[in-house]
Amino acid sequence: EAEVAQSPRYKITEKSQAVAFWCDPISGHATLYWYRQILGQGPELLVQFQDESVVDDSQLPKDRFSAERLKGVDSTLKIQPAELGDSAMYLCASSLARLGEQYFGPGTRLTVT
Amino acid sequence: QKEVEQDPGPLSVPEGAIVSLNCTYSNSAFQYFMWYRQYSRKGPELLMYTYSSGNKEDGRFTAQVDKSSKYISLFIRDSQPSDSATYLCAMASQGAQKLVFGQGTRLTINP
Numbered sequence: 001e002a003e004v005a006q007s008p009r010y011k012i013t014e015k016s017q018a019v020a021f022w023c024d025p026i027s028g029h030a031t032l033y034w035y036r037q038i039l040g041q042g043p044e045l046l047v048q049f050q051d052e053s054v055v056d057d058s059q060l061p062k063d064r065f066s067a068e069r070l071k072g073v074d075s076t077l078k079i080q081p082a083e084l085g086d087s088a089m090y091l092c093a094s095s096l097a098r099l100g101e102q103y104f105g106p107g108t109r110l111t112v113t
Numbered sequence: 114q115k116e117v118e119q120d121p122g123p124l125s126v127p128e129g130a131i132v133s134l135n136c137t138y139s140n141s142a143f144q145y146f147m148w149y150r151q152y153s154r155k156g157p158e159l160l161m162y163t164y165s166s167g168n169k170e171d172g173r174f175t176a177q178v179d180k181s182s183k184y185i186s187l188f189i190r191d192s193q194p195s196d197s198a199t200y201l202c203a204m205a206s207q208g209a210q211k212l213v214f215g216q217g218t219r220l221t222i223n224p
Contacts, residue, residue: 004156040121042201042214043157056211091156098210099145104156 002026004105006092012111018080021108025074025094033102034067034077035091043091049075050098082112116140119202119215128224132189136202136215139183143204143213146178148187151199151217160200161187192222 005024013019025032030051035043046065048056052072060067064083069075079086089109093102119136126132134148144165149157161176163169169176175188185204189196202215 006156040216042117042119042203042216043212044214045211048211093156099205099207101147101159101162102212103159104149107154107156109154 004092004094004103006090006105006108008108009106010109010111012113013082015084015112016081018078019082019110020079021077021090021092021110023075023077023092023105025092026103029094029096029103030072031095031098031100032069032075033093033095034075035093037089037091037107039088046077048098055098079110082110084112086110087112114139115216116213117202117204117215120218121216123219123221125221125223126192128192128194128222130192130222132192132196132220132222134187134189134200134202134218134220136185136204137183138185138204138213140204140206140213141180141183142206142208144207145205146176146185147203147212148174148176149201149203149214150196151201153198157201194222194224197221 032049034046037043046060047067049069067077089107091107093104095102148161151157166178166180173190177186199217201217203212
């Protein structure tokens, strides 16, 4: 069964350091999403790609967060510099099309110390 | 007021019980409704996907959407300990085309 892959699964970093997360969506899925999920809350969309283009990054803190999907396949989310409040689960999801069924990866749990 | 409201629980029921999970929403433009199950330290898993109003059944799970009341429900019949997880509702409109999630309800099924 096809799955969304994410790495690393866990990351501990000190504040002010840079950190990066990687996502490989299900093959053929044109739409890719990055979410942030704080403990005890639902996921919140950070950025949405359609192929290699950003279609929604309205909730992405652009002063420290960046995301790219250069070839329209896998994607990288970067935080620089990390802050204590960035500690959360970062989830990647993909779907065949916008508003299609979204399938999530296992997530990267980030702890900033 | 949040666009999507969901009681965080926790909800604890005995094995075999019928479980009812609910969400309310304020945005009348929502047309797509989903339920996800999330086990501890895992990513959400899609359970049900419905469009507009009505019911949808899949095995022990039934999703209901009442757009007139802005209320959606997920029913789990013959609940099992393996159903213990956090259940997230999510919804989207044709215009915004992005999912808005509820807070999640933490459910425990006791053997």
